[in-house]
Structure formats: C-alpha cells, structure tokens
Amino acid sequence: xxxxxxxxxxxxxxxxxAVIAILVAIVIPNFRGIRIxxxxxxxxxDLRNLQTALLVYSKFHNQYPANLDVLPNEDKTxxxxxxxxxxxxxxxxxxxxxxxGTGEYTTYVIWSIGPxxxxxxxxxxxxxxxxxxxxxxxxxxxxxxx
Numbered sequence: 001x002x003x004x005x006x007x008x009x010x011x012x013x014x015x016x017x018a019v020i021a022i023l024v025a026i027v028i029p030n031f032r033g034i035r036i037x038x039x040x041x042x043x044x045x046d047l048r049n050l051q052t053a054l055l056v057y058s059k060f061h062n063q064y065p066a067n068l069d070v071l072p073n074e075d076k077t078x079x080x081x082x083x084x085x086x087x088x089x090x091x092x093x094x095x096x097x098x099x100x101g102t103g104e105y106t107t108y109v110i111w112s113i114g115p116x117x118x119x120x121x122x123x124x125x126x127x128x129x130x131x132x133x134x135x136x137x138x139x140x141x142x143x144x145x146x
C-alpha cells in the first residue's frame with residue numbers, strides 16, 4: 001500500500017505568497033491616501049469651529065484675539081471651544097493663526113500646514129492673504145486670496 005503524502009508543495013506555497021504580496025502592494029497605497037483624506041477632513045472641521053469661535057469672540061470684544069489660546073479661557077457663556085485642537089498634520093502642534101488690523105477691519109487666517117508639512121502661509125494684511133497655499137488648509141476672511 002502506498003503511503004499518502006500530506007502537505008503543500010513548494011510551488012504551491014510560493015504561488016500563495018506571491019498572490020498575498022500582490023494584494024498587499026495594491027492595498028497599502030490606498031490606505032495612505034485614505035489617511036490623508038481623513039486628516040484633511042478633520043482639519044477642515046477644526047478650522048471651521050475655530051473660525052466660529054473667532055467670530056463669537058470678536059462680537060463680544062470688538063476685536064480678534066492676539067492668539068488662539070485665549071478662546072478656551074472665555075467665560076462659559078461666551079466659549080465655543082474648550083480646547084484648541086492639534087493640527088493633524090503636525091502632531092503635538094496647534095493650528096497657526098495670524099491677523100492684521102483692528103476692529104471690523106481685521107483680516108485673519110487660521111491654517112494647517114497640510115500633507116506636505118511645509119508652512120506656506122506667512123500671514124495676512126490689507127484684506128489679503130499673504131501666501132502660496134500649496135496644500136495648506138485654511139480659513140480666512142480675506143477678500144484677496146492668491
């Protein structure tokens with residue numbers, strides 16, 4: 001009586017490993033793109049909330065704050081944000097903020113450095129955003145945007 005062999009041949013194992021490697025090569029780049037899109041969505045939502053908080057602050061104080069750290073320290077009746085969120089593209093760092101002018105003539109910009117990690121926005125002034133916003137994500141009340 002012949003003895004039956006059990007198990008896989010070397011060729012079968014190599015084919016399975018090759019198929020798995022091809023699937024991994026297809027899937028991993030897609031996950032990177034999804035992570036960037038998720039960070040962009042989070043940044044846009046955070047920036048809209050901060051913009052609302054700035055507008056509320058300006059209505060109560062007739063000016064914009066010198067920095068974003070003032071917003072969570074407002075009275076509870078005037079507070080929109082309890083904590084300034086971190087920029088998802090710059091772990092541990094808050095969003096950037098700049099303003100120019102006084103009263104209702106103030107131009108402001110709040111921004112995230114974006115996926116490339118480079119800070120392309122330098123500020124604002126005279127109702128104009130000073131920047132080359134390559135992939136930065138920002139909100140502003142400036143009328144002129146490059």
